[in-house]
Amino acid sequence: MSTGRIPGASCRRTRPHISREIDCARGHVGSRWRVRRKRRGKSTNTGKGRPQAGGRPGVEITELVPGIYRVPIPIPAPLREVNCYAARGRHGWTLVDTGFHTAAAEEAWRQAFGLLGIRPSDIEAIIVTHFHPDHYGAAGWLQRLSGAPVYMHDREVAVARRVWREATVKDLETFAERQAVPGHLRPGLVERRRQVLSWVQPQPEVTPVPEGASLAVGDRSFRVLWTPGHTDGLMVLWNEEEGILLANDLILGDISPNISAGPLAAPDPLDRYLASLAKVRELPAVRVLPGHRRPFDDLRNRCDELRAHHERRLKDVVDIVRRRGEATGWEVALDLFGPVMNSSANVEFALGEAVAHLEYLARRSALTVTDEGGAVRYRLPR
Secondary structure: OOOOEEOOOOOOOOOOOOOHHHHHOOEOOOOOOEOOOOOOOOOEEEEEOOOOHHHOOOOEEEEEEOOEEEEEEEOOOOOOEEEEEEEEOOOOEEEEOOOOOOHHHHHHHHHHHHHHOOOHHHEEEEEOOOOOHHHHOOHHHHHHHHOOOEEEEHHHHHHHHHHOOOOHHHHHHHHHHHOOOOOOOHHHHHHHHHHHHHOOOOOOOEEEEOOOOEEEEOOEEEEEEEOOOOOOOOEEEEEOOOOEEEEEOOOOOOOOOOOOOOOOOOOOHHHHHHHHHHHHHOOOOOEEEEOOOOOEOOHHHHHHHHHHHHHHHHHHHHHHHHHHOOEOHHHHHHHHHHHHOOOHHHHHHHHHHHHHHHHHHHHOOOOEEEEEOOEEEEEOOO
């Protein structure tokens, strides 16, 4: 297994050094934005985009640790934006995650490039932490724009190739039917999946990286850690020298990442997720940079909170099945999440989360599973 450092773009020409003065203290007299450098360890606003047409505010950039900038990219999903990162190096920039490929994402990236003084040719590498469209979707567009290599964990490359094709739309429809999703909701799930397929085009040419490899993120070296559960091949990036964890969607600071079973997911995703929490819990992280919302510092405590959350949810699922006598995946999702299932996206997330917990319990003989009339039903063991 390789543990050598993978450079951002070793075969590309050396680019001029981008001065700290220009990149970190850039501003326009009379304009409504400024990039300022603040002290290490604080989340500080380092840039706000110029107002767009119609008065819509632009992208706001934050330098979270020296040389690593949070670039919030708008997404057509309930969380509204994804944290992408731009890391400055001596000879160029590394991007971590990309957003959906939408017109709004393109505009946000172009604003960010302008604020940070990034030319497309300055981008040395694009790192995609997992295949979900809010992280993977614009990678192909950014690769065509810059010519930079795109890196993903080797296990996730195969997942992305399997998931992002038209044939998987039918797989989702069949899964929804077997979990007893009402018929009038299934067309919305299918329509949304087809729309999402359009938001990951063009797809990138990906260079796979293995567990334990070292990736250059700007001038820092980060070790690749395989942490499945949220997806089968999700990777986090760990910088031991400064205690920085690029955690993407493995760990979020104030919400629980979605853990979903589904037609193309590996078996028992919740068990894999809990094992991944245990894997990273002991890292001596000083700063955790997540895929959504704010950064945080107490990695161990947050891992414990997330484990406790899923233990409570497992108990809730057992109580739902006991109260109903038997339950389908849809019925459990309805009892757990009913008020928030107000869109096709939320229906898909809630259903997958409910079935992941049901599957975890069934594999440990806490529930029994029957298939009656094409629908899966769960009961307490007798």
